Every structure is written in structure tokens, then in C-alpha cells.
Amino acid sequence: MKNTIIAPSVLAADFANLQRDIEMINESQADWFHIDIMDGVFVPNISFGMPVLEAINKHRDTNKILDVHLMIVDPDRYIKTFSELGADILTVHYEACTHLHRTIQAIKTEGMRAGVALNPHTPVAVLEDIIQDLDLVLIMSVNPGFGGQSFIENTYNKILKLKAMIDAKEAQVIIEVDGGVNNKNAKALTEAGAAALVAGNFVFSSKNPINTIADLKEITSK
Numbered sequence: 001m002k003n004t005i006i007a008p009s010v011l012a013a014d015f016a017n018l019q020r021d022i023e024m025i026n027e028s029q030a031d032w033f034h035i036d037i038m039d040g041v042f043v044p045n046i047s048f049g050m051p052v053l054e055a056i057n058k059h060r061d062t063n064k065i066l067d068v069h070l071m072i073v074d075p076d077r078y079i080k081t082f083s084e085l086g087a088d089i090l091t092v093h094y095e096a097c098t099h100l101h102r103t104i105q106a107i108k109t110e111g112m113r114a115g116v117a118l119n120p121h122t123p124v125a126v127l128e129d130i131i132q133d134l135d136l137v138l139i140m141s142v143n144p145g146f147g148g149q150s151f152i153e154n155t156y157n158k159i160l161k162l163k164a165m166i167d168a169k170e171a172q173v174i175i176e177v178d179g180g181v182n183n184k185n186a187k188a189l190t191e192a193g194a195a196a197l198v199a200g201n202f203v204f205s206s207k208n209p210i211n212t213i214a215d216l217k218e219i220t221s222k
């Protein structure tokens with residue numbers, strides 16, 4: 001039986017009730033906290049920064065992984081800071097890194113797992129010569145910057161291609177999908193090869209987020 005990783009995106013939480021929403025994730029079957037950091041330069045939106053992450057880290061169940069997705073230019077400047085703030089996985093965008101290999105090594109030196117995110121237009125083939133150094137690839141299934149957008153169907157093709165690349169190189173890499181994930185596409189995504197699913201609005205806009213997380217877990221773990 002599969003055990004798909006469910007990663008609620010805190011971007012969709014109610015920031016005036018952040019502690020309540022963090023505790024909801026703690027009590028749920030979610031495996032990871034997905035944290036979206038946006039700088040208003042790499043993406044046309046600004047989310048939240050260090051003080052908020054510090055608050056999240058203070059209240060989260062440390063048995064759950066802190067999965068930080070950086071949508072910022074020049075992420076090398078903040079690698080050490082995110083490690084100090086409790087990040088277990090640090091994911092940078094391929095499109096934001098001139099020296100990706102160096103960035104990945106720096107993330108690992110700080111004791112974190114290293115991920116690379118690909119925008120919808122970026123082919124997975126660009127990772128061919130670095131895949132063995134990665135712990136995770138984050139396939140963006142929307143254009144990064146906002147929650148609540150519609151899922152881009154070409155994502156399935158990208159997952160299949162990436163899975164084939166990972167298997168051919170016998171690499172140990174988690175495929176994570178981010179954007180527009182819901183109970184209609186979740187199972188097909190895991191069948192294509194995704195092992196981790198991020199869900200923001202689908203979880204937080206639902207009547208009972210704990211049940212919604214449990215449903216996602218059940219649908220994808222059969």
C-alpha cells in the first residue's frame with residue numbers, strides 16, 4: 001500500500017488564526033507543512049517571511065516535516081537562515097539559480113534535504129545532470145505566486161518523464177506536485193509517480209480540513 005505524503009500549504013491558512021490552523025495540521029494525517037515564501041520579484045506576490053515562519057515552527061508538531069518552497073531570487077543569501085528557522089526540506093526554483101549545483105550543496109551542508117522546483121514551462125530534462133544530487137523535485141502544476149489557481153493538465157506528462165529519468169539513474173528523489181491539487185486529480189497524480197501532494201485551498205476552504213486531509217490520504221493510498 002502506498003503512503004502518499006500530504007502537505008497542506010499554510011499560504012491558504014487564516015493568518016489571524018494561524019495557531020489554530022497549525023494545530024489543525026498537527027492533529028491531522030498531514031505529513032508535512034508546506035511553506036510558500038514569495039519575494040514579489042521572482043513571483044508577482046509577497047507572502048510572508050521569517051517572523052511568520054518562526055511562529056509556525058514554534059507551534060508545529062516536530063514529527064511533521066517543514067517543507068519550505070522558496071519563490072525568491074538569489075536564494076543562496078538565505079539558506080542558513082531557513083535552516084535556523086527549522087526547515088527540514090529547502091526547495092529552490094531552477095529558474096532562480098544560476099549555479100544550481102552550488103546552491104544544492106549549500107542546502108545539504110546546512111543539514112537540510114534539497115529540492116528543486118520547476119515552473120510549468122520548464123522541461124524536466126534540465127535536471128538530467130543534477131538529479132542524483134537532489135532529494136526532491138517539486139513540479140509546479142500552476143504558475144507560482146498564488147493559491148487557488150486551476151491545475152495545468154500537462155503536469156501528468158512531466159511527472160511521467162521525471163519518474164522515468166529518476167528510475168533510469170536509480171536516484172532516490174521524491175516527486176512533489178504543487179498547485180490546484182484536489183480530490184479529482186490526486187489519485188492520477190500518484191499513479192503517474194508523485195509521492196507528495198501539496199494542497200492549499202482545497203484543504204483550507206473545505207468545511208472540515210481534517211477530514212479533507214484524511215480523504216486525500218485515503219484516495220491516494222489505495
Ligand code: DX5
Pocket residue numbers: 009011012034036069142143144145146147148149178179180181198199200201202
Ligand atoms: C503557489 C504555491 C502553492 C499554493 C498551492 O505558488 O507554491 O504552494 O499555496 O495552493 P493551491 O493548492 O490552492 O493551488
Ligand code: ZN
Pocket residue numbers: 009034035036069178198
Ligand atoms: Zn508551494
